[in-house]
Amino acid sequence: MSEVINNREHTIKNTERQTVLKQIFVDLHNGRNVDEVKAHFNAFIGKITIEEITQLQHDLMEEGGIPLDDLQRLYAAHTDIFRGSIEEAESTKKPENEPGHPIHTFIQENHELDKLIKSKVQIHLQQFIQEDTAENVYKLLEDCNLLLDIDKHYSRKENLLFPYLEKYGIYGPTNNMWRIDDFIRDGIKEAKRKLSNYDGNKQEIVNLVHFIMEEVINMIYREEHILFPMALKNLTEDEWVKIAHESDEIGYCLTSPAEEWKPERKQLGENAISEGYIKMETGILSLKQLELLLNHLPVDITFIDQDDVVRYFSHGKERIFARTKAVIGRTVQNCHPPRSVHVVEELLADFKSGRKDTEDFWIKFRDKYVYIRYFAVRDENENYIGTLEFTQNIDPIKAIEGEKRILS
Template sequence: MSELINNRETGAQETTKRQEMLKEIIKELHQGKSVEEVKAKFEQAVGDVSVEEISAMEHALMEEEGIPVEEVQRLCSVHTALFKGSIEDIHRPSKPEEQPGHPVHTFKLENREIERLARFSLSLHKDKYVRERSEEYVYKLLEDLNLLMDVDKHYSRKENLLFPYLEKYGIFGPTKVMWGIDDGIRAMIKEAKQLLTNEPRDAEAIGALLDKIVTEVTEMIYKEENILLPMALNKLTEDEWLKIAHESEEIGYCLTAPEVEWKPDRAPEPQEAAGADPKQGYVRFETGLLSVQQLEAIMNHLPVDLTFIDQDDVVRYFSHGKERIFARTKAVIGRTVQNCHPPQSVHVVNELLEDFKAGRKDVEDFWIPIKDKFVYIRYFAIRDEDGRYMGTLEFTQNIAPIRALEGQKRILS
């Protein structure tokens, strides 16, 4: 027994030592050393790296060393160059990710289409535009970028379905870093489209930005398939993957879609087997009585999106109308609202909640145009009869049809 304990202690010490080495190498990059300067030290001192160690390292850089999320995002692309070829292969006996319809299979299927679009079509049209400066290739590039913007669905499924489960297992570093980089890619695609539609055009600047987009998109594919997805496969249960698969349709797919529904070979859950109905029961209000089914139907028929977070900033409910403006999936239930937003905007969320909790505000309004919609977003502090803060209600509505109203209507048409 003592030998076993000693072996465990030795293994733990070795893991800690490797973590410290990794952190020191990344800190050297942070201080300005080049990849070439630290690569030899990395290969000699660390060797193969597991995805769990990368996750722990990123978490430690942010939590223990105080390096901001934004800086880790910048370093992420640099240290990926070090890790390529050294991340250990994780062999799983059943390989569910190879089954069509499995979320990981779908993510990889989309990645092949994203690669083809970015590295072949977009790169080819960029080269020809920079050489010829013709309108023909402006249109082709705009077409490529419109297609590439579909990557938003790929990233949204990752952020709104996969990240919440990883966070339940205590994995926060990679999710924060990746979300920030995803947002950067989205922004660059929009910027490139704007530069192509502006007059006069700066072909060199456009070419440089498009090259950066291709690089960042390609690097993200590598990070997903060699860090994020293997880590998720190690942590998530089959039931959790099944929930992600069922909710993926709600957000949508990028450039392609699974041809079949994933149906793992497993016994049904006890509740499924028993045919239990979660909508049975009634809710008594001060002004009436409704069945749970009636109440849910009422909430889902309102022409607005509702989301409620409790006094601890945890998402507890959202309505499920036919035409939601912003994607919501069941995976966000039980997740803190801060982890439902990109790191760059969390400070705005915290400031609003602090004002509500302190009683400085009871409501805050925002409005933004989104394509053919004019979105009105309202936040309300919910308080009990004694004025104690109970949570915040988000109320979102497309008011474009309301703004377009004129005259009057008094009878049925």
């Protein structure tokens, strides 16, 4: 009986703490001074766990009482409030100290980013403030080029780490972080654009670079004190092995893994593909033949099922957009940046309702002209069973002239 009472008291305490934590966000939303809110937090909460932060962010998103844009601003403010107050979980094994482990690599990248900001960006920004010569503009532009390497760090986080957290029901931190990642990416690109076409808009650039530095440093803190400990607590060793294996496809930021990570136990073996055969209406192929055939198509294809879950993507030699095996089993909405999810939702709604059967887009992407086609896949009774995405670099096709009738 005493154990039941103690458990009930513990639950009440946790409920009260969550109520106080939610009120902190409401106070910030209503314009209360951050220093006052922090003093309130220190007085009534003191220390906070990763689990409480995760639950708080999840609850706020689910309840929907605060607009998403405001949640974004408040999420940035809470970094200052929680700084120094997060309880670190005790662990005898520290994967983040194992060279080659994905978290070790993430942290090494953060160290390089921190060093870049403090040893170059800050110094070059001060020189630019004092005198906006062509040389000082160029130094700052070079720094932004280096900073843009952060895209690889964020892409691995979003496309490899986030899917596994979502698998364990953890959505709040991932959605919020992705939004801030996009703000940082956009800020760096805008700074590059303004510096490349410098027309004396000095203060705009100063404000923008200050914003970038502050947000990058704050994101480093969020990752290392909230995201990474949360991931280390939830993900299995098998999942870390998969993340490490697929990270090369996306690339690394300003550095690379110190070495190949080898867990204490035997590495996961590659599952050999079955040699069984598939009988189709127009022929028979082994699974191996079918996979090779799909991977040799000069296009990228991705299939999502009727529940919007990614079930397959081809794996050709030169993919246009990065895909990792971690997206398999993930909803397509969570494979896109939050700011573009509404486009995905609208397209799928048109396909499911039968309003559309196809939709095409064409964009400039790096050095390619990319044609993206979407097809509603329906069975013989016109029931919607999924969507096929078909992506192709059409630059070589656009360059075709005349005729070719003989072997070259």
